[in-house]
Amino acid sequence: MHVRGHWRAWAISALMLAACVHTPSPRPDFAAAVDNHLAAIKAKDINAFLPTISATGELDVIFPDGEVLKGYDAVADFHREWFSDSDWRMAPVVEKLIEGKDLSAALVRYDYRDTPDGAPRSAWLVLVFRLEDGAWRLVHDQNTRIQPPEAE
Secondary structure (H helix, E strand, O other): OHHHHHHHHHHHHHHHHHHHOOOOOOOOOHHHHHHHHHHHHHOOOHHHHHHHEOOOOOOEEEOOOOOEEEOHHHHHHHHHHHHOOOOOEEEEEEEEEEOOOOEEEEEEEEEEEOOOOOOOEEEEEEEEEEEEOOEEEEEEEEEEEEOOOOOO
8 A cells, every 4th residue: 555655646746747847839930920921911911910010119110211110000000001002012022031049030022013003113121020929020121122223
């Protein structure tokens, strides 16, 4: 009986200890997060877009002309208005992904048209995401216009 009692105590202790062991949640797929972010923009879907951006004050967007939006509210308000315009089109292509432990970046080249038949403008886009609450969220968006080649 004495051996059996120790075995039971050991088994209960082992089960209690196993319950305390923290199993990390699976790491989210960074490439999929970038694809989801860009797909939300292309679809002009504010409900899909907002969960892809950081709700912190560290979020900023820098446009090709140097204008800066800072913080969640400014970025969300801009995108709500921008997405309400049905004319523009954007065709992004992910060129490079750099993935870190909790901070990662994507280099995207895109063509943008003000209207479906408008002349395209090209730009580079650097998107920096931080791992927040188990998801990749945008913290920095930097646009750089690519000048069209000179006509000869």
